[in-house]
Amino acid sequence: MPSDPASVPFDSGKTSEPNHVLEFPGGYTRSVGPVIGRFLSDLRDGRLTGVRTKAGRVLFPPVEYDPDTGDDVTGEFVDVGPIGTVTSWSWVPNPRKTHPLDRPFAWALIRPDGADTALLHALDMGVFEPGAKPPRALRTGMRVRPRWRAERVGGIGDIECFQPEVTMITAPSRLEYRLQGGRALDRFLEGIEQGRILGHRCDVCGQVIVPMKGLCPKDGVPTSEEVELPGTGTVTTFAVNNLPDPRAPEVPFVSAYILLDGAGLTMLALVAGVPADQVRMGMRVRAAWRPREEWTRSMANIRWFEPTGEPDVPFDEIKDYL
Amino acid sequence: MANPCAVIGVGQTAYRTKRPDVSMAGLLREAARRALDDAGLTWTDIDAVVIGKAPDLFEGVMTPEGYLADALGASGKPIMRVHTAGSVGGSTAIVAASLVQSGVHDRVLTVAWEKQSESNATWGLTVSGPFTTSLVVGAGGYFAPHIRAYMRRSGAPDHIGTLVAVKDRQNALKNPYAHLRIPGISREMVESTPMLWEPIRYLETCPSSDGACAMVLASEDAAKAAPNRPAWVHGTAMRSEPIFFAGRDTVNPQGGKDCAADVYRQAGISDPRREIDVAEVYVPFSWYEPMWLENLGFCGEGEGWKLTEAGATALDGDIPWNASGGVLSSNPIGASGMIRFAEAALQVRGMAGEHQVDGARRALGHAYGGGAQFFAMWIVGSDKP
Amino acid sequence: MRPVAVVAFAQTRHTGEDAGLSETELLAPVITEIKRATGVTRFGFTCSGSNDYLAGAPFSFVSALDAVGAWPPISESHVEMDAAWALYEAWVKLQHGEIDTALVYGFGKTSQAAYPEVFTQGLDPYYLAPLGVDQVSLAALQARAYLEHTGTDERRLQEIAAKARAGGRDNPSALHLDDPGEADYEVAPLRPHDVAPVTDGAAAIVLAAGERARDLVERPAWITGIDHRSEPHQPGFRDLTCSPSTRLAAAKAGGTGGVEVAELHTQFSHEELILRDALDLGDGVAVNPSGGPLAANPVMATGLIRIGEAAARIAGGTAGRVLAHATSGPCLQQNLVCVMSGEQSDG
Known part of the structure; x- marks a missing residue:
């Protein structure tokens, strides 16, 4: 039976319990x-x-x-x-x-x-x-x-x-490793821990390879003659990165190839201390080391490279290192 | 000398951001079955299988030739897996061709693929151990400084990269398999997109795709029985060089020059611009077209951008590059090199459809990888060498 | 086919723990040694085998190229497989006739992660890998199937392990492991000595064709037949009591008649029994005199080392006809057989 409309005002008006149920018992x-x-x-x-x-x-x-x-x-x-x-x-x-x-x-x-x-x-x-x-x-x-x-x-x-339908499964994947860097890298990082940048000179081509690998990739021969390089160098070429990355302080950041003075090849590093749009090919830079008390056995000891203020190196002098 | 080898079947999947409708085996089987159909063969006709893809980390399936052996009909057969970084699609085809050229097998199925949607390519390329402090963010972060060096060295104007980005996407509109199909693609559209890794803009980069490409390679006898016209292999070459060493030219790598010289020698080509009718070249960032034009000897050093600017590489130019839309339009990384090789074959078979270059009789397929240090190339032709 | 031979073989003194060397540093002395041994510094083709999952980062083979001296640029390729398959690729390349020499190498460090778990990453990603089933557990399934089918006693496995370890102690490159004693199961029916040890190492081989091989060494190990075959992946789809793909590969490689020494890629004791059956090797055939993988298992080089060790018997004049075997995948899924002889075949 329909309920009596007169009974509604007695309800609070909010959606509480129904006050009437129509149900055929048992279905x-x-x-x-x-x-x-x-x-x-x-x-x-x-x-x-x-x-x-x-x-x-x-x-x-x-x-x-x-x-x-x-x-x-x-x-x-x-x-x-x-x-x-x-x-x-x-x-x-x-x-x-x-x-x-x-x-x-x-x-x-x-x-x-x-x-x-x-x-x-x-x-x-x-x-x-x-x-x-x-x-x-x-x-x-x-x-x-x-x-x-x-x-x-x-x-x-x-x-x-x-x-x-099942069109995708997630496949968690995690493997644990106990890695060692290898002898050459260990020695390089030992230098970095002491504030020194070490390379190896190749007996065959005479070039200094930094970081050293214990061999010359070009000549395929072992290398052992240690050379200490200064923390100064020249930007050969670079990218302005607009995609954020946890390894960089902010966007945009500049990743640059830097030819350390005396080195035979470039190394990739962050350039900062200068607006990204003012970084130039040929710009002179020096390593910005973290405070000595923060040094560990890691490349992170060098925060980045920053301009020295010296005049730019002419393109002709770096064009063979691109 | 090497025995003759022909491409008698080509199969591709549509290239898409995601192919959630297929398993990994399903993706490969789709391409492989199309290649078999083209060749008029069934799984049991195949003697051996050669597969290739970029790092296993991309899909998280290590040594996938194990899981895929029976999925590719290789029970009781040889199956191999090639990995040479980004050039792998090309080198996989070359290893497969080698099995025919050596006289070991008559019918070889080769498949290359990537299912990038199963993870994230930037992660897969950048995972590194505790001792590496690389600041490279994906492939674009690596190649941007080298592009900048090319621009400085050649004096190319800034808009050349834009022209390639537009041209390849216009070509992609004629290729039903292409991933990026952008109606009305224009210079303004490309230039309005942000710099990701200056000097590389968003629309000057390749997409991230799922897809597979397959070919059936055959001996001379086996090719005679093929229902469709074969593409004959006129030459194959691979070159590698270390990534970092004193005196390395990263802009115009020696490995690429040597590889091209080797493959041209085998094919009897002395003037590639004149003697090659169409080229499918691995151009994942638009600026690599002018860079590779020089590296591959289509012009002198510092002249590549002028060819691009003059429209020589357009579909109606004198040496069309990437009529298929290229890597800029479809990029299942491990397959991208094989797609170049397969599209070159389709062109000389006259089977490239709407993006067919009229009268193409000789084509270059090209792939490169790593830090522009691994190269794989082949020349295919309509005529048996 | 064009006659092609193994003319040089070099390997590290393998270690059972991480000696602090990177993969490239492991490899470099081996490359230096094999160049010095042959006097060849530029090869017509170079091919390698390695696995990114051993160090958990992509592109192991790219760093390894630093050890090779790839300048001027070299004609080179790579398989993400055991380097025995790299050797197969190089052998095929040599058949074309354009080149006369090839360098093949492989390297692996299993000290950096739990290899049986790394192996899981290579299984079917829908039905097997999500279960977390590891390499030893899969091998143990096959061991159980074989033992029950043939009525072989488990003690036979310990005899095989003891023989392997004794061989290893006579091999300066292998690990020097004690005689197996009483031990609990690792995964029944396999005990720790039935399982190949953790090993770091590298190896290289030089192949040469025809006259060039004879010019380089006195006794080339001529490859009279080489072939590899696969089986379905799922262990449940296969008869685990035998190895039909090994049998087929051996037949395609010209059969095993006259073989005096066999180096088999046995990462588990019972695999020697299954492979002996599949290869029809009689009791007179010496299996794994080097100690085999149960005495040193630098994965990705282990299969290549089998070819090198077998070839060394010919070079050393102690055998006239030898066989090498390499395997990949769960429960001997994929198998390669290489037969070599001191006599150049007509073929």
Whole structure:
């Protein structure tokens, strides 16, 4: 029976407990007939079943008649799905209490493989904050599968909802290493720890390689003659980096090739202490060491290179080091 | 001498930011099956498989030839995996060709790929141990100073890079597989994009793509049975040099010059600009077109930008470069070199579709990698050498 | 085929712990030694094998190039596999006829991470790697399958390990490990001595063709056959009691008849039994006189070292026909067989 309107004012007016419930005790007892019954029985078994029409179409969910002609359907039941294609959808950013899911989700028309018609069901796209916009992955044509309830009773709710096919898995990957830098690098860093920049002179080409590798990459021979280089040098070429990086203080930062005085090749380092747009090829720079008490066995002892104020080196003198 | 070797099948996937619809094996199989179809062959017809890709860290699958062996029909067959940094797509094709040229096999399937969306390429390239203090942020951070050095050395005007960025993307509009397809691409559009690593602008860089490219390489006998016209291999070459050493020319590396000289010698080419009809060259940053024009001997040193500016490398120029849209338009890193080699083959087979260069009979495929220190090249032609 | 031979082999004194050398520093003396031994400093082709996951950073092979002397620029390639496959690539290249020599090298340090776990990264990324199943556990599955199928006693494994360690103690390059004693399982049925030890090391080989090989050394080890074959990846798709890909590769390499010495890539004791079956090696064939991988396993060089050790028997005049084997992947998935002879074959 409808409730008495006169009773409403006694309520607070806020959405509290309903003051009237219409519920047929125990639920209606409906007979389903052979076609829907077959479908629901199969559904309870975890299978999707359609039925073929005389024209050859497969209806899903199955009904007893051809919706186009009214003809009886044939008695031929066909397994379909369980994978299906979304033919249309709507997105529910704030679900109602009656909805099957309590987080944003889609309603979708889903046509299982092997069927010619579609089923309406909920489509769970994952975890979203209330009010979320439709996710980009939600689209017509997407492939979905049913998420079955563990306890099934023979109802459409035996499928809790559909969900996208698995298209990606996250694969955490972590390996632990105990690395050593190697003898040449160890020796180089030992120098850096003492505020010295060390290189090796190659016996064959006579060039000084810094940081040394214990061999000359060009001549393929071992090197051992140590040479200490000054902290001054020349910028040969550089990039102005506008993409932030944790290894640099700010954006833009300049990564430059620096030819240390006396070295045969350049090394890559940060240039600072000057606006990025004033860094030049040929600019003279010196190493800016951190305070001695902060020194460790690391290249971080040199904070960056900064201008010396000397005149630029002519391009001709650096062009062979590019 | 080497036995004749022909490309009788080419297959590519569409190149996209993400291919969430396929597994890794599925991506490779898509390209491989298209190559097999082109060659009129099935999996069982193949004698051996050669795969290539950039570092395993990109997808987090180490030694992927193991996982992919049966996915590529290689049960009971030889399968190898090549890795030479960015040039790998090219060197993989060369290793596969070598198996035919040596007379060891008659039909070799080769596949190169990258599924960059599974991780992040900048991470994959920049992961380093506790002793490395490199300030290089991705490939652009590495190459920007060298581009600056080229500009200074050659006196090229600033807009040359923009011209290449526009030209390659216009070509990409004619290639259904291309990743970046930007209708109405223009100089203004490129110039309005920000400098990422000055002097490199956003639209002067390559995208990050998922994709695979495959080829079937065949002996002379096997090529006779192929349903479509073959592309014959006229020469292959690889060169490597160390990344840092005293006196290294990073702008115009000796390795590239030597590699080109070797492949031209094999193909009997003395004037590449005149004798090559179309070139697919690894240009991941637009400025590398004029730089490689010089390195590959299409002009004298300091002259490359003039060819670009004059339109010589456009689809209707006298030496079209990257008719497919090139690496600037599609870049599944490990596959990018093989795509160059495969597009060169498609051109001389007359099968390049809308971006076909009319009458192309001889083409260069080129790839490079690392700190511009690894090079792989081949020349393919319509005629059997 | 064009006759091609192993003409020189060099390897480090492998260590069971990190000796403080970078991969490049490990390799450099080996390259220097092999150049001095052959008197060749420029090679027609260079090819290497290595693995980025050993140090956990990309491009191991790029740094290694510093050790080679790649100037002027060299014709070079690299496989991210055991260097035995680099040797195969070089052998193929030599068949073209344009070049006469090739340098092949491989290097690896397993002291820097838990290699059995690193190995997991090389498994099927959907069904196997997410399980975290490691190399030893997979090998133990195969050992169990073989032992049950053939009725072999576990004690047989310890005998193999004891023989390997004895061989290693006679080999200045290998680790010098004690005779195996009583030990608990590492992963049953494998015990610690059934598992190849942690090893750092590097190795190099020079190949030469025809006359050039004869000019360089007195007794070249002529490659009479070389081939490699793969199997499906999933262990569950395979019969783990045998190694059909090894058998096939051996047949393609011309068979194993007359082989006196075999160096096999056995990272686990039971693999020697499976490989002996697959290669039809009788009791008279000496297997792994060097000690084999159970006495030194610098991964990515281990397979190449098998070829070098086998060839050294010919160079030294102690054998006329030898076999080397290399493997890759879980449970002997992929196998390479190289047969060498002191006599140049007609083929």
